[in-house]
Amino acid sequence: MKNRTKLIRAIPTLLATLALLALAGCGNVGSSSGSGPSAGDDSGGGGPTITVGSKNFTEQYVLGELYAQALDANGFNAETKLDLGSSAIADKALQNGQIDMYPEYTGTALVEIFKQMEQPDTPQATYQEAKKAYADRDPANTMLEPAPFNNTYGIFVRREVAEEYNLQTLADLAEASGDITFVCFSEFLKRPDGVPNMQKNYEGLKFGEVKIVNSIGGPIYQGVLQGEGDAGVGFTTDSQLASDELVVMEDQKNIWPFYYPAPVVRNNVLEENPKMEEVLNSVSESLDAEIMRQLNAQVDIEQEDPEDVAANYLEEKGLVD
Amino acid sequence: MANPALTLLQDLSSIEDPKLIEWDWISDNFWEDIVPAIQGHIFLSFVSVAIALMISLPTGVLVSRYRKAYPPVTFVTGLLYSIPSLALFGILISVPGITIGPTPVIIALVAYSLLILIRNTVAGLDAVPAETIDAARGMGLTNRQILFRVELPLALPVIVAGIRIATVTIIGIATIGAYIAGGGLGKMIFDGINRSFPTMIITGAVLATALAIIADLSLLGLERYLRPWARRRKT
Amino acid sequence: MSGILDVFRRPDFFELLWQHILLSAAALLIAVAIALPVALAIRNTSLGAALAVNIGNIGRAVPSLAILALCQPFLGFGFDTALVALTALAIPPILINTSTGLREVRRDIIDAARGMGLSGSQVLSRIQLPIAAPVIFAGIRTSAVQVVASATLATFIGGGGLGELIVEGTQLNNTTILLAGSFSVAVLAILTEVGFGALEMAMTPKGLKIAQKRGR
Numbered sequence: 001m002k003n004r005t006k007l008i009r010a011i012p013t014l015l016a017t018l019a020l021l022a023l024a025g026c027g028n029v030g031s032s033s034g035s036g037p038s039a040g041d042d043s044g045g046g047g048p049t050i051t052v053g054s055k056n057f058t059e060q061y062v063l064g065e066l067y068a069q070a071l072d073a074n075g076f077n078a079e080t081k082l083d084l085g086s087s088a089i090a091d092k093a094l095q096n097g098q099i100d101m102y103p104e105y106t107g108t109a110l111v112e113i114f115k116q117m118e119q120p121d122t123p124q125a126t127y128q129e130a131k132k133a134y135a136d137r138d139p140a141n142t143m144l145e146p147a148p149f150n151n152t153y154g155i156f157v158r159r160e161v162a163e164e165y166n167l168q169t170l171a172d173l174a175e176a177s178g179d180i181t182f183v184c185f186s187e188f189l190k191r192p193d194g195v196p197n198m199q200k201n202y203e204g205l206k207f208g209e210v211k212i213v214n215s216i217g218g219p220i221y222q223g224v225l226q227g228e229g230d231a232g233v234g235f236t237t238d239s240q241l242a243s244d245e246l247v248v249m250e251d252q253k254n255i256w257p258f259y260y261p262a263p264v265v266r267n268n269v270l271e272e273n274p275k276m277e278e279v280l281n282s283v284s285e286s287l288d289a290e291i292m293r294q295l296n297a298q299v300d301i302e303q304e305d306p307e308d309v310a311a312n313y314l315e316e317k318g319l320v321d
Numbered sequence: 322m323a324n325p326a327l328t329l330l331q332d333l334s335s336i337e338d339p340k341l342i343e344w345d346w347i348s349d350n351f352w353e354d355i356v357p358a359i360q361g362h363i364f365l366s367f368v369s370v371a372i373a374l375m376i377s378l379p380t381g382v383l384v385s386r387y388r389k390a391y392p393p394v395t396f397v398t399g400l401l402y403s404i405p406s407l408a409l410f411g412i413l414i415s416v417p418g419i420t421i422g423p424t425p426v427i428i429a430l431v432a433y434s435l436l437i438l439i440r441n442t443v444a445g446l447d448a449v450p451a452e453t454i455d456a457a458r459g460m461g462l463t464n465r466q467i468l469f470r471v472e473l474p475l476a477l478p479v480i481v482a483g484i485r486i487a488t489v490t491i492i493g494i495a496t497i498g499a500y501i502a503g504g505g506l507g508k509m510i511f512d513g514i515n516r517s518f519p520t521m522i523i524t525g526a527v528l529a530t531a532l533a534i535i536a537d538l539s540l541l542g543l544e545r546y547l548r549p550w551a552r553r554r555k556t
Numbered sequence: 557m558s559g560i561l562d563v564f565r566r567p568d569f570f571e572l573l574w575q576h577i578l579l580s581a582a583a584l585l586i587a588v589a590i591a592l593p594v595a596l597a598i599r600n601t602s603l604g605a606a607l608a609v610n611i612g613n614i615g616r617a618v619p620s621l622a623i624l625a626l627c628q629p630f631l632g633f634g635f636d637t638a639l640v641a642l643t644a645l646a647i648p649p650i651l652i653n654t655s656t657g658l659r660e661v662r663r664d665i666i667d668a669a670r671g672m673g674l675s676g677s678q679v680l681s682r683i684q685l686p687i688a689a690p691v692i693f694a695g696i697r698t699s700a701v702q703v704v705a706s707a708t709l710a711t712f713i714g715g716g717g718l719g720e721l722i723v724e725g726t727q728l729n730n731t732t733i734l735l736a737g738s739f740s741v742a743v744l745a746i747l748t749e750v751g752f753g754a755l756e757m758a759m760t761p762k763g764l765k766i767a768q769k770r771g772r
Contacts, residue, residue, distance in 0.1 A: 057515060083502045088729025089421055098420060183714075186724035213633045213714035214723045218517030223714070228632050303343065303518050305350060403745045405705035408738035411722045415731045493619035497709065501726075510625045514712060519629040526622030533617035 047075040048273055053099030054082040055090055057216040058299045058306070059151065059237055059261075059292065063103040065310035066283050067263055073320035074279045082306075086187060087112040094266060095139065101265040101280075106130045106146055107257030109264070111193045119193075123150065123258040130262075140267040145281050146260035149289035153194075153256055154241050155249045157231040158224050162247040169250040173231065174202035182207040183220050183229035193257055194233075201255040207231075217300065221246075237289055239297030286317050343520045354509075359528060362505035365423060365495045366532075369430035370488055377435055378480075381442025382468065391443065398436035406433070406494045410501050426498030433494060434487035441483025445476030478548040485540035492533040496525070506532075563721070563736035575635070575716035576744065580703045583639055587646030587699060592692075595654035596680070608655040615648030620706035628713045638707070638715025645706055646699045653695025657688035690760045697752035704748045708741050718744070 050071055054064030061082050068078035081099050084090040091113050093099045106123070109130040110116045116133070120126045127146055134141040157167050157180075165176040173180065188194040189210065199205045211229050213219050221240040224232040231249075234241050241248055263280045270276060291313075298309045314320045347355065384391045404412075406429060413425035449472050457471045473480075499507030506525045513521030563569060598604025624641040631637040661684045669683045685692075708719035718741045725734025 056511070081502070083499070083504075083508060084421070085500065085502070086727040086729065088727070089502075092420065092729070096420060098422070185727075186711075186720060187727040190724060190728060211634065211714055212711070212716070212720055214711045214720065214727075215511070215514045215713070217515050219514060219628065219633050219714065222517055223633050226632055228634055228714075300516055303346060303516070303520070305354070307353070399749075400746065403701065403705075403749050404738070404742040405708045405719075405745055407708045407719055407722050408741045411726060411734045411738040414726075415734055489617050493617070493621075496619040496621045507619075507621060510621055511712070514625055514628060517629070522622075522625045522629065526619070526626055529622055530614070530618045533619070534614065537613065537617055 047077055049077045049079060050101065050269065050273070050276065051079045051081055051099045053080075053084050053090055053093055053102035055087065055102070056083050056085055058296050059235065060103060061306035062292075062295050062299060062310055063147075063261060065306050066314065067101070067103065067280055069307075069310050069314055070279050070283045070319055071276065073314070075275065076273070076279075094141065094264065097266070100269040101263050101276075103261045104143070104264045105151065105259035105261050106143070107152075107193065107259040109133065109143070111191065111257060117192060119257045123260055126258040127260060127262065134264060135267075141264050142267055142270050144263045144265065144277060145284055146262035147284040147287040147292075149237070149260065149287060149292055151235050151237045151259050151261060151289075151292070153188075154234045154236045154238070155198075155231060155251075156224065156234055156241060156246040157249060158227070159245050159247055161230045167247065167249065169252050170198065170202050170205075170255075171252065173249050174198075174205035177205050177207050179208050180231050181209040181211060181229040183211045183213060183223050183232040185214050185216055185220070185233075186212055188233050197255055201253050237292040237296055239293055239300050242293070242297075282319055283314075286319065342523055346520050347524060355524065355528070358504070358506050358509055358525070359532070362492070362495055362507075362529065362532060365426060365430065365498060365503060365505050366488065366492045366536075369427050369491050369495075370434065370484065372427065373431045373434040373438055373487060373491075374484070376431065377438035378442060380435075381439045381480075382446065384439065385443045385446040394439060395436070398432075398439060401432040402436040406497045407500070409433075410498065414501055421501040421503075423498070423503045425501060426495065426503035429498075430491045430494060434491055437483050437487050437490075438480075441479050442476070445479030445483075446472055448479060449475045478544050481540060481544045481547060485537060485544065488536045488540060489533045492529065492536060496529050559732035560736045560739070563733055564740070569721075569736075569740075572716060572718050572720055573740065573744075576704070576707050576710075576718045576741070579635065579638055579642060579707050579710060579715060579717055580700070580748075583642035583646050583703050583707075584696070584700050586639075586643045587650055587703075588696060590643075591647045591650035592654055595651055595658065599655065599658045599680075599684075605655050605659055608651050612648040612652035612655070615644070616652075618645075620645055620702070621709055621712075624706070624709050624713050624715075633714030635710075635715050637713055638710035638717075641713075642703050642706060642710070646703045649695045649698040649702065650692075651695075653698070654688070654692045657691030657695070658684050660691070661687045690756060693752070693756040693759050697749070697756055700752050701745055701749050704741075704745045 050068075052064050052068040052071070054060040064080060064082045068080045071078040081093070084093055084099075084102070087104065087108055090099070090102050090104070094102060104113075106126045107119065107130075110119070110126065110133070114130075114133045116129070120129055123146075127143070131143045134143045155170060155173065157173065161167070161180070165172070165179070167173050167176060184195070189212065190196075195210075211223070213223060217234070217238065217240070220229075220232045221234065221238075221243075223229050225243075225245055236248075240246070262284065265276065265280075295309050295313060298304045299306050311320075380394065384394050401409075409429045409432065410425055413419050413428055414421055419425050419428075453471060453475070454467060457467045462470065495503070495505050496507035496510060499505055499511055506529045509521045509525030510529075513519065513523075513525060595608060598608060623644055624638065627637045627641040631640060665683060665687070666679055669679045674682065707715070707717045708722065710717045711719035711723050718737055721733055721737025721740070723737075725731065725737055
């Protein structure tokens with residue numbers, strides 16, 4: 001009985017200690033001690049801390065890691081927060097200072113964040129408009145030079161279905177769409193530049209069935225390959241698109257906006273650390289579609305960690321010492 | 322609907338590549354990714370249980386005294402308990418000022434465990450025989466002394482039983498918290514799904530389950546230790 | 557507020573709602589169909605009972621997300637996969653409660669019944685099951701609420717359901733859709749809890765209800 005009384009007496013102290021630990025540790029969870037793509041390495045850099053965010057699919061993980069590690073090697077201390085579920089969430093995090101930068105696609109910024117429906121005609125124009133929109137807000141951000149490749153949507157169809165209906169372009173797909181089961185994630189179905197965009201430009205596009213899987217990449221490809229669906233949506237730098245079993249539909253009307261990835265940085269962070277621009281640009285410049293696809297393949301097909309993939313690439317390119 | 326067993330067999334045989342568990346990946350990433358995930362998960366769970374206890378214990382004591390308050394308290398906590406986790410996370414992050422990250426996850430986890438913890442605190446206190454309290458009073462103990470030296474110790478087994486259930490529940494729901502950037506083992510599960518990488522899914526799932534079972538068994542041990550009379554009962 | 561009502565008027569809302577209900581109901585029914593007979597079959601062996609409780613406890617400890625996620629690599633995505641996962645989730649509480657409920661029936665009552673000449677199966681159907689009924693129903697009720705809650709996660713493996721609205725709202729940063737999805741699932745879960753609670757009351761044999769009231 002005495003023991004138990006002691007136990008009870010100890011509880012308030014125990015709880016108070018735990019609570020203090022909790023409040024102290026609160027900042028750590030989810031940011032640097034998150035699982036998956038690794039935590040910022042505190043031993044790298046040692047200069048000012050920059051928090052690099054990213055959305056949560058492979059290419060974003062890789063880009064995030066590339067930028068973070070490059071910063072680390074060039075006098076900064078980069079921490080990563082690579083688990084932001086969508087553009088909207090990432091933007092929120094950026095604007096309220098939870099992250100200092102993240103890679104966003106020019107077209108996505110215009111459509112998703114600035115709700116601009118009219119799409120410019122050239123990649124450059126898209127970038128300029130996005131950059132201006134970012135600069136005009138409060139707090140302002142800077143969208144740096146994009147990497148020179150376009151990661152746009154790739155609508156793909158399983159080979160046997162493509163052969164059966166003789167599908168090569170999105171127009172063909174629109175015609176046959178009544179018999180097609182399309183697999184995609186919620187955002188694509190509802191976002192103005194997603195399915196609505198397809199429907200607007202290709203008359204008659206109405207899929208027989210739409211299956212929604214709210215996981216990006218893997219399950220959608222798997223599903224189409226295994227027959228759960230006939231067609232799906234992916235990104236043109238996805239490695240899975242190169243598979244022989246899938247046929248990517250040509251978009252002859254160029255309905256998609258241009259999606260060039262560029263680091264978006266908070267202005268006050270950039271002003272305090274002007275050297276960032278050079279470091280980030282050097283990473284962006286070195287990339288192209290084929291390279292991105294290979295890097296993505298290393299993660300998605302060879303199951304390597306985005307952190308390692310990024311590290312190897314940076315070393316190879318001599319972007320880190 | 323095709324014969325599900327047949328479909329299952331067909332599916333299993335048509336999957337070309339995913340090796341179930343790539344031990345290499347596990348050993349390569351153990352310290353970098355897996356251990357931080359476990360740490361993050363333990364952190365989320367621990368903090369939530371602690372905060373929940375700090376709220377529920379005093380509340381339970383109060384409510385057992387002022388019974389009129391019990392039904393509304395049960396109603397509110399019961400309501401919170403019924404809201405599915407993803408839904409509660411969604412509601413929380415819509416609140417201006419609450420950003421994604423561990424904070425809404427912890428708030429939700431605390432909210433979930435209040436019902437069982439308060440309920441068990443009250444039940445435990447209720448189970449203390451009136452004669453015992455009378456005897457204590459007869460010995461000259463003040464109310465406060467009775468609470469801390471008689472009632473709570475006797476109620477402890479039932480309270481710990483509640484903590485046990487709450488902890489297991491919290492560990493399970495914390496996995497979903499990864500969806501709103503809460504960290505923890507759930508992230509491995511979600512990433513595994515996105516990357517079609519069963520190893521990650523299995524690692525996250527197995528570790529989360531193991532964590533829950535370890536917590537369950539430890540608390541069960543504590544419960545049994547505190548309840549020596551139950552040990553002697555013949556089942 | 558009106559925005560939320562608009563979401564409910566969307567053509568796909570009813571489909572999602574229906575999917576959610578169908579998924580949950582089917583999983584629960586199949587789970588009952590599996591767990592009850594198993595628990596009944598092993599009721600007399602102490603090994604069987606111990607096994608049931610232990611497997612049940614392990615089952616309870618597995619996070620729902622984990623089971624759904626684990627089924628996906630093997631069974632693909634979709635309604636069927638989610639159904640399998642949810643059924644697996646629904647079994648433990650029913651198994652544990654049925655097993656312990658039957659075993660908790662006091663020996664002297666069973667002996668008295670035997671003494672009156674009742675056969676084994678009669679003892680089961682006329683004595684044990686009715687007495688254990690409230691506990692068994694509590695298990696089914698726990699399972700039902702758990703299934704409805706876990707069905708929200710089915711969207712991650714393409715199982716549909718109201719969770720899809722929540723995810724959509726999160727992805728598009730649309731608070732209205734997010735709240736609409738969250739509220740509808742919450743209401744569904746609460747209705748399930750209350751509904752099964754009423755069922756549990758209805759299923760408690762009159763004699764037991766009186767005994768409970770008398771505090772025995």
